[in-house]
Amino acid sequence: MRITADLERCVGAGQCVLTEPAVFDQNDDDGTVIVRRATADDDETIRRVREAVHLCPSQALTLTEPGPPR
Numbered sequence: 452m453r454i455t456a457d458l459e460r461c462v463g464a465g466q467c468v469l470t471e472p473a474v475f476d477q478n479d480d481d482g483t484v485i486v487r488r489a490t491a492d493d494d495e496t497i498r499r500v501r502e503a504v505h506l507c508p509s510q511a512l513t514l515t516e517p518g519p520p521r
């Protein structure tokens with residue numbers, strides 16, 4: 452699973468960091484999200500990232516399946 456964040460949408464609410472601090476961090480200057488890991492492979496991390504995507508108030512986070520191999 453691939454984790455991406457749209458910094459144009461992020462309002463720095465920090466829900467993602469509270470939900471999964473192993474994946475998300477916040478910029479010290481403006482509070483916008485920093486994605487520390489671009490992928491999640493284990494079920495527990497994926498579950499927490501899904502929760503963060505759900506909780507984010509600005510829909511700035513996306514969790515996507517990798518595309519088919521070429």
Ligand code: SF4
Nearest residue numbers: 461462464465467507
């Ligand atoms: S929860 Fe959403 S709006 Fe808040 S810091 Fe994380 S990505 Fe940004």
